[in-house]
Amino acid sequence: MADSVSESSALTVTRPYEIRSTRPEWHAPWKLMRVISGHLGWVRCIAVEPGNKWFATGSSDRTIKIWDLASGTLKLTLTGHISPVRGLAVSSRHPYLFSCGEDKMVKCWDLESNKVIRHYHGHLSGIFSMSLHPTLDVLVTAGRDATARVWDMRTKQCIHVLSGHKDTIADVQCQEADPQVITSSMDKTVRLWDLAAGKTLTTLTHHKKAVRALAVHPTQYAFASGSADSIRQWKCPEGTLLQNFEGHRSIINTLSVNTDGVMVSGGDNGSMCFWDWKTGHKFQAMETMVQPGSLDSEAGIFASSFDQTGLRLITGEADKTIKVWKEDDNATEETYPLDWKPKLARRRY
Template sequence: GARPAEKTAPLVTGTHTSLVRASLANSNGDMSANGAIASHLQLIPKKAPSIPKPKWHAPWKLSRVISGHLGWVRCIAVEPGNEWFATGAGDRVIKIWDLASGKLKLSLTGHVSTVRGVAVSTKHPYLFSCGEDRQVKCWDLEYNKVIRHYHGHLSAVYSLALHPTIDVLATSGRDSTARIWDMRTKANVHTLTGHTNTVASVVAQATNPQIITGSHDSTVRLWDLAAGKSVCTLTNHKKSVR
């Protein structure tokens, strides 16, 4: 029942010397060095993270200011052939502009509230849009009219993305969900639930995770597209992910 004797021993490691209390663990005289190791580690300075230096380039110059919308411009998408680009704004209009000259080519009306997202398909001549009117539309730019509606969101739709290799469309919005749509049949293939606030941004890519979302709940989620389930939640942001 007698307590093991205690003694103080110096620990010398490199140039650091610290006094640690080591207790005799058993009758063989084995000493526990946990305290010594912890004390020594506290003395090692932490290495500052290295930050890569950006490559220098000549200062950017403003080449053109394009005006025409009557409300905040909320989204922009460049056509894959680099000949024109589309913008959506608070005036509920989608405008098509010539990229080289900056001249207005076309105005598309149909949304009844702010247009929040536009995306141009690599398969000519389709343009997709979404807005605060809860609508997601597919436009045929040969006839300049809507040919498909994707119904399902319960509130404003803030973002959309086209999958690069398969015919699906991802949208997200204020109903705290992201939705996956079959472009052709208009079917709501998956409703991605898990976020607890507005899903402000969605990205689609060919490799896993094929769908990534950012939300006002301060998290980023990675999704399994085939299963329609979240596989990872990133929580390092302190405020809304937009």
């Protein structure tokens, strides 16, 4: 008899995968604050300077424009590229702005004289993305030739050619700790690289479509990758899948995360989704507003970046405008309740 009691009590043990999902944090909805026009082509890339006074945009009109962050006024236009500018990065430790484009050029601009002081030669095709290492004097560029190149900022030497992808590398990100370089490619994979050895540490093959966007969390040791099938969140250094962000049905061109745990994804059709980083809950979805006089087909978000405080979001779009978004100051949990229903947490493999 005692045996049957113990057996029945053993059967009532809760199964581990019936853990209820955690409640997401409440975030205020975001709204459009300012539309900045001035470019004559698609706005393809954005970089906010570390002091948070200005930001730079690169466009298909082959120019780089520098804008005042507070007022949105144009401060400077830099010309020199002969094809669309696809990547920008502002150094936090030097007065330098780096740019790259479809003309295979990587330029280093001195922000004191506003002139190009260095070129980095080596890519065989257009360059689609670039990233500066936070602590080393190293620059990583990647593009259509399916390689990422690691450059010594000062000597202009190519230290490594990170090869292994089978197709265009769409995005590259650097961080302090291993993996110091992360690349995402049109070959549907994400690779984590050992910067010292110049070799692949891990290849993540979970995506079914081209992976166009990466976002590294500013404070946590994790990153997200975005493709048309889903957005996925990964843990560093080994690249363990943490969770999927489901519900943005679009080709995703850009991802950005701020320190408040808000992630934004921008789609090729002008759709934007705002997510709670911790739980993967989509708390807001919206369509961008195209400039009056633009075609509806010109709704597309190519680039996004939070400013250094994380309180402003800047997007670069296909209607040639730059849009600045901010949280709605008047929203409260009563006026904008959290639309979330707990569901059984699934095991995500």
